[in-house]
Amino acid sequence: MPIPASWSGPLLSILRIAAGLGFLHHGTSKFFNLPPFPMPLNPLLQAAGAIELVGGALLVIGLFTRPVAFIAAGMSAVGYFLVHAGKGFYPSVNGGEAIMLYCFIFLYLAAAGAGPWSVDAARTRKAL
Secondary structure, three states, X not given: OOOOHHHHHHHHHHHHHHHHHHHHHHHHHHHHOOOOOOOOOOHHHHHHHHHHHHHHHHHHHOOOHHHHXXXXXXXXXXXXXXXXXXXXXXXXXXXXXXXXXXXXXXXXXHHHOOOOOOHHHHHHHHHO
């Protein structure tokens, strides 16, 4: 039995929350060492960590979802090409599967929005 179309909004919100929590996890690793980050932070990693920390938190609550997701997608694409692509063509070989998926999930969220369970949706309902 297929999933009813009426579930698409809530599932979009769940996708945003799950991806935001994963992204937030990367930021907490870099800045709070939870879990420990395996290398010292250079300026590029600090910038990535700031986007992950702030962007992840904003995505979890669904605030400014479209622009935050667009920035996160771009950061993920840059990260993939700077860190992973040089290690081989296939993401399963170069260790870039997760960041590649983040890139496309965030690109989708930038186009689709936050879903009904979000601060963005609440702000839109209040404005009407």
